[in-house]
Amino acid sequence: MKQGAAVFLFLAALAVASCGGEEPVETVRLKVEAAPDYMRPSEADESVESDLSEDAQATVDELRRIIESNSLNQLARFADSEPAFISNFAGASHRTHWDLLRRTGFDPILTLEKLLDGPHGVKMVSGEAWFIWPELAALDPEELQHERLSFSQRARLEELVGESGIAEVRNGDGYPGVRTAIAEDGRWLYFVHETAGEE
Template sequence: MDAYRLTSIRLLAGAVLMAGLVACGEEDVRETVTLQVEQAPEYMLPSREPEGDRTALSALAQETIGRLRGIIESNSLRRLTRLAGSQSGFVSNFAGASHGDHWDLLRRTGFDPILRLEELLDGPYGVKMVAGETWYVWPDLAALEPEALLPERLNFSQRARLEELVGEAGIAQVREGRGYPGIRTAIAEDGRWLYYVHEISGEE
């Protein structure tokens, strides 16, 4: 009986020792991974800007978003056109077409202006100052100046999002210094809906 107890104690001690060694090994792995992240290139590090540091939307801008979401819910291109027409200086295209004709043509070719607007508003926004006025811009990457939008200037997650949003062709345009080439929209601090475009021009 004593021999049996002695054997059991030895087995238990061995198991405890092995568990301790495994735990030490895991700690070593974690320390190595942390060291590798600290030594990673700057562009691979996550953004250091906390979510809470982003400029909050003004009350008037939130009201405009509420109106847009109501239109999105109704899926009414006519209501979207009416709202755009009521906004001073609103831009939907650079070909001189009316907002309604332009969006109707896009919908006929498979681009749904209402669905894409919803996707934009559901994503993150950026903030930029234009002539002393605050603009809220969707997506956030569209708020960056052309030189700041170069892939080499972005962190890893931003570069991945840029490629997802505009593709290789869009990135080639960015490298030409032409600014963000994808679909984008903006609302001013005073609640004006400024533009909803998918072309490149000097509207910003």
């Protein structure tokens, strides 16, 4: 009797389940290979925003003060105070060079502000940390090659330098876009928009 009741309850439960219109859910498990390295989030991306040294931060703060004033004269005076600072490879004074750029529609102050608002990278040069904006400008030419970059880095590179810049990178050149760097001791090293081979 008990066995018959148990069978009846089982059949009734089965009937209720089938009347509900729900079909039994099957679980399927797929085994896939790990994604290639270039498809994974880049560890370098996460470490790009390194803390600036105290001296480098002081230089950034001074540059931001100059940016607020929108004065090319102040920017040129600050650059002149750094004996080894580079703004161009043609030998022009910083002020003359930036004046010419502004006349062509390239505003050095607005461009510098954009750079400093973005992420920076860190590169060791002769045992000294250089903080470089934008972050991709801190990479060596071989690290900039398409297959070495993550999807987000590729998109960022195209946004920064365009197709012509990417073509230069493919030829093995270094980062071809506008960039700036500050050493860990606070020296403003360069703010350039060209490479040494350009005039």
